[in-house]
Amino acid sequence: MPSDETSCAVRLDVLRLPRGTPVLVVPVLREDRVMEKMNVESFNLDHRAVAAPYVRIADRKVLPGGDTLIKYDIRFTQPNTAHLEMPTVHSIEHLSAEHMRNHTDRLIDFSPMGCQTGFYALTLGLEPEKFFPILEATLNDILNATEVPAANEVQCGWGANHTLEGAQAAAREFLAARDEWAQVMA
Numbered sequence: 001m002p003s004d005e006t007s008c009a010v011r012l013d014v015l016r017l018p019r020g021t022p023v024l025v026v027p028v029l030r031e032d033r034v035m036e037k038m039n040v041e042s043f044n045l046d047h048r049a050v051a052a053p054y055v056r057i058a059d060r061k062v063l064p065g066g067d068t069l070i071k072y073d074i075r076f077t078q079p080n081t082a083h084l085e086m087p088t089v090h091s092i093e094h095l096s097a098e099h100m101r102n103h104t105d106r107l108i109d110f111s112p113m114g115c116q117t118g119f120y121a122l123t124l125g126l127e128p129e130k131f132f133p134i135l136e137a138t139l140n141d142i143l144n145a146t147e148v149p150a151a152n153e154v155q156c157g158w159g160a161n162h163t164l165e166g167a168q169a170a171a172r173e174f175l176a177a178r179d180e181w182a183q184v185m186a
Contacts (some may be wrong), residue, residue: 041058041059042058042073047079047080048079048080049185049186050075050078050079050184050185050186051078051180051183051184051185051186052075052076052077052078052079052117052118053075053076053077053173053174053177053180053181054073054075054180054181054182054183054184055072055073055074055075055128055131055132055135055181055182056072056073056075056184057070057071057072057073057128058071058072058073058120059071067124067125068124068125069108069122069123069124069125070122070123070124070125070126070127070131071120071121071122071123072120072121072122072123072131072135073118073120074118074119074120074121074135075117075118076117076118076119076170076173076174077116077117077118078117079115079117082117083115083116083117084116084117084166084170085116085163085166086116086161087161087162087163087166088163088166088167088169088170089112089116089119090112090158090161090162091148091151091162091163091164091166091167092112092119092142092167092170092171093110093111093112093119094148094149094150094151094156094162095138095141095142095145095148095149095167096110096119096121096138096142097109097110098149098150099138099141099142099145099149100121100134100135100138102141103134103137103138104123104126104130104134106123106124106125106126107121107122107123107124107126107134108122108123108124109121109122110122121135128182132181132182136175136178139171139174139175140175142167142168142171143168143171143172143175145164145167145168146164147164148162148163148164148167
């Protein structure tokens with residue numbers, strides 16, 4: 001019988017209950033317990049231990065043809081403490097997806113996180129020493145932008161849900177912490 005605190009096994013004889021007594025066993029998840037590995041990489045990240053803003057490699061996959069996909073976690077705000085407002089997220093997504101492609105042909109996708117704390121950039125083999133300057137240039141493009149690309153009903157599913165000013169404020173704050181981007185854990 002395992003004796004560690006994470007075991008869900010219960011020896012009813014230790015409880016000294018009469019035989020046949022119904023027992024409801026409820027597993028309790030302790031905050032310091034190591035979770036079972038999940039399929040989604042970010043679900044295996046202890047979001048309490050990170051210190052935003054940061055940029056980290058969230059995943060790396062080698063394709064059958066030999067190309068490498070590198071997925072970046074670009075975290076703007078501290079998880080479970082702060083978040084970006086949806087119009088800001090939406091505008092950074094549009095601006096980054098458009099402008100980052102002016103700096104590289106290796107960007108496959110730029111997507112927002114559902115938690116509204118950051119973004120994912122999926123790249124074709126862009127290592128951090130090449131990706132960080134591209135991200136920095138893209139954020140500077142956001143600061144210099146005069147409009148959010150494709151922020152209209154024809155090109156966007158919610159064209160009214162944008163704020164250039166919000167995107168620029170978030171980009172400015174993220175750029176101000178440029179020296180901290182590689183420091184992920186608190």
